[in-house]
Amino acid sequence: MKEELFISGRDIPNIDPYLNIWHWEIPVYLFLGGLAAGIMFFAGYFTIMRKEKEMQATVKYAPMLVPFALVLGLIALFLDLKHQLYFWRLYTTIRLESPMSWGAWTLMFVTPLSMAWAASYMKEVFPKWDWKFKFIDQIINFIIEYRKAMAWALMILAVILGVYTGILLSAFNARPLWNTSILGVLFLVSGMSTGLATIIWMSKSKYERKVLSRIDLIFIAVELFLIIHMLMGFLAASEVQIEAAQLFLGGEFTVVFWVFVIILGLIFPAILEILELRGFHIPIWIPSLLILIGGLVFRFVMVEAGQITRYLY
Amino acid sequence: MRYAMAIDTKKCVGCSDCVVACQTENNVPHGYCRDWIVENVSGSYPNVEIELKSERCNHCDDAPCVRCCPTGASHIVEGGIVMVTHDECIGCGACIQSCPYDARYSHPDGYVDKCTFCQHRLEKGQNTACVDVCPTSCLYFGDIEDPNSDVSKALKNRAWKVLAPEAGTKPQLYFLT
Numbered sequence: 241m242k243e244e245l246f247i248s249g250r251d252i253p254n255i256d257p258y259l260n261i262w263h264w265e266i267p268v269y270l271f272l273g274g275l276a277a278g279i280m281f282f283a284g285y286f287t288i289m290r291k292e293k294e295m296q297a298t299v300k301y302a303p304m305l306v307p308f309a310l311v312l313g314l315i316a317l318f319l320d321l322k323h324q325l326y327f328w329r330l331y332t333t334i335r336l337e338s339p340m341s342w343g344a345w346t347l348m349f350v351t352p353l354s355m356a357w358a359a360s361y362m363k364e365v366f367p368k369w370d371w372k373f374k375f376i377d378q379i380i381n382f383i384i385e386y387r388k389a390m391a392w393a394l395m396i397l398a399v400i401l402g403v404y405t406g407i408l409l410s411a412f413n414a415r416p417l418w419n420t421s422i423l424g425v426l427f428l429v430s431g432m433s434t435g436l437a438t439i440i441w442m443s444k445s446k447y448e449r450k451v452l453s454r455i456d457l458i459f460i461a462v463e464l465f466l467i468i469h470m471l472m473g474f475l476a477a478s479e480v481q482i483e484a485a486q487l488f489l490g491g492e493f494t495v496v497f498w499v500f501v502i503i504l505g506l507i508f509p510a511i512l513e514i515l516e517l518r519g520f521h522i523p524i525w526i527p528s529l530l531i532l533i534g535g536l537v538f539r540f541v542m543v544e545a546g547q548i549t550r551y552l553y
Numbered sequence: 554m555r556y557a558m559a560i561d562t563k564k565c566v567g568c569s570d571c572v573v574a575c576q577t578e579n580n581v582p583h584g585y586c587r588d589w590i591v592e593n594v595s596g597s598y599p600n601v602e603i604e605l606k607s608e609r610c611n612h613c614d615d616a617p618c619v620r621c622c623p624t625g626a627s628h629i630v631e632g633g634i635v636m637v638t639h640d641e642c643i644g645c646g647a648c649i650q651s652c653p654y655d656a657r658y659s660h661p662d663g664y665v666d667k668c669t670f671c672q673h674r675l676e677k678g679q680n681t682a683c684v685d686v687c688p689t690s691c692l693y694f695g696d697i698e699d700p701n702s703d704v705s706k707a708l709k710n711r712a713w714k715v716l717a718p719e720a721g722t723k724p725q726l727y728f729l730t
Contacts, residue, residue, distance in 0.1 A: 245592075245593070245594040245595070246591060246592070246593055247591070247592040247593075247594070248589055248590070248591045248592070249567075249569055249572065249586075249589050249590040249591075249592075250586050250589040251584070252584070252585050252586065252658045253584065253585075253658075253659075254658075254659060255649070255655055255658050256655075259649070259650070259655065261646040261649045261650065261659065262646055262650070320645070320646070321643050321644045321645055322643075322644025322645075322646070322659050322663045322664070322665075323642050323643050323644030323662075323663030323664045324643075324644070324663070326624075326640060326641070326642065326643045326644075326663075326664075327643050329624040329626070329641050329642075329643055330623055330624055330643060332624070333624055333625050335622065335623055335624070335625055337620045337621075338620065338621050338622055338623045338647070339621070340621065340623035340645060340647050341623040341624075343623075344623060411620075411621055411651070412617070412621065412647075412650045412651045413617060413651070413653070413720060413721065414617060414650065414651050414652055414653040414720065415650060478719065547650070550653070550655070551653045551717040551719070551720050552717075553716040553717040
């Protein structure tokens, strides 16, 4: 029998015995960022495709939520900082090597843009809305003329935002569970899917729901494929990554990952969406809510589990 | 000029003097430490082996903490020492996540703190606090590019290893085995 025992003479808060420096704030932000990216992407896409009339919820109603999601996400990010009064240091420098710097600057552009987009549809969504000041009306009229350009910017920034939520984690090579380049695409796809679920929930048009459900099914399939791909990659990699995958394959995150993320968060809502497309009547909020919860749990699991994984020496 | 440290695992007795010296020298808050002792016992009776290591920041050549820092608070100064500028640090924790050696911690005042190779002492021509107090003289420090430095001489005739070389960070703590 070979035994190995490590004794380390330290007990630093949040670092020993295992790292736990990021708490609920980060997964909540990653979820809200992905959700906002998903809604913005499709708002931009269907505007460029000139489908504003058919896709009302996608283009007008759901984007009203985006500024709220982003601001809540930013608040969560701010709460996570330990040296909060110095947060402005993010904006005195651009560090191309640091994903977090990219993210901070992306949010700097995308948040006002999402607000401008929502403001430009304010009067259509709330007919009694009054901006109170005349100059705001003038600004809004100016914005409305440039909707098409905004739609392009929205789409591009949404992709950067969605990918960034994954790259933020994958840039840390010290955490083997995160250190896979698939995470960027996986979080983008997952964010798109949660965004679509939100729009489907808000939509009142049967045609719109049908179009979006079809797109969502593709995204769910791609997401499942990417998750399997990720686990396969881990199992074929080095010891530290095999151990990381074991957290989901028999380890402590197995149940929450397979039940809440894979089955209840992806497969079950996908089946419900297929049944709905086949003409069965299914309350639309059930698959949407399941996808949203699945997306949130997925991010919690990835952030929590990733911090436990580490190099062995 | 490239500062590095060698730790003789055969001479270290795990007394933790280096830890206390560092805490005193650098005013490390209670319950935290910038260097620490790892005791690694392997095998089973009667063939048991013990390895004692005094560990700290590896001041990596390719430091992931510096790469991930969104504000540039983590940076490399002359001699390859990885430093943190306290009033540029926002306490986001990216560097803590990116360190394969868990050498960084969040200071109770908010910023991230770590071993500095006692840069304030090096400037005065002194050695680091941990090296100065080590009762078995198992720590060797100096310029690894200078063949006559303590660390270069220590590495010359002994086998050594670095921790987690597969992390690709090119660490600069050498453990004599």
